[in-house]
Amino acid sequence: xxxxxxxxxxxxxxxxxxxxxxxxxxxxxxxxxxxxxxxxxxxxxxxxxxxxxxxxxxxxxxxxxxxxxxxxxxxxxxxxxxxxxxxxxxxxxxxxxxxxxxxxxxxxxxxxxxxxxxxxxxxxxxxxxxxxxxxxxxxxxxxxxxxxxxxxxx
Ligand code: CMP
Numbered sequence: 001x002x003x004x005x006x007x008x009x010x011x012x013x014x015x016x017x018x019x020x021x022x023x024x025x026x027x028x029x030x031x032x033x034x035x036x037x038x039x040x041x042x043x044x045x046x047x048x049x050x051x052x053x054x055x056x057x058x059x060x061x062x063x064x065x066x067x068x069x070x071x072x073x074x075x076x077x078x079x080x081x082x083x084x085x086x087x088x089x090x091x092x093x094x095x096x097x098x099x100x101x102x103x104x105x106x107x108x109x110x111x112x113x114x115x116x117x118x119x120x121x122x123x124x125x126x127x128x129x130x131x132x133x134x135x136x137x138x139x140x141x142x143x144x145x146x147x148x149x150x151x152x153x154x
Pocket of ligand 1: 073107127128131132
């Protein structure tokens with residue numbers, strides 16, 4: 001096997017092409033940051049597999065944030081997520097889940113590193129401009145709240 005084939009085989013074994021679910025939250029849509037945020041993901045090399053603007057229902061917000069159902073901020077979070085339109089999307093690329101989490105930065109935007117999306121555009125723990133899946137399991141659950149299989153590009 002030549003060198004190129006070996007590198008390709010190792011990449012297939014160790015670097016998985018993944019999909020992740022991303023939501024641009026109402027605060028970012030209100031502040032007209034959609035283009036800037038989508039552009040960062042595209043410039044990184046991630047592929048948009050699905051994307052649309054939706055007015056999320058309370059039921060969808062409660063399902064999206066179901067892991068936080070018992071948290072004191074749950075009701076506030078659902079109110080925030082449903083106060084205006086959001087952009088939901090599925091992105092694809094090598095290690096997309098970890099790569100996107102790195103790009104968006106810490107949940108608490110006050111602590112998010114400069115250069116990350118939250119670090120550059122937010123200053124709050126709740127209104128933190130963007131959400132992204134934290135695992136394969138989260139991706140499977142989250143994207144199905146908004147997309148049917150036919151809405152995902154091949
Ligand atoms: P997100 O990445 O969408 O996942 C859960 C969301 O809950 C998080 O971003 C914040 O918007 C919100 N959140 C997390 N912790 C807190 C907190 N302590 N107070 C208020 N909102 C929070």
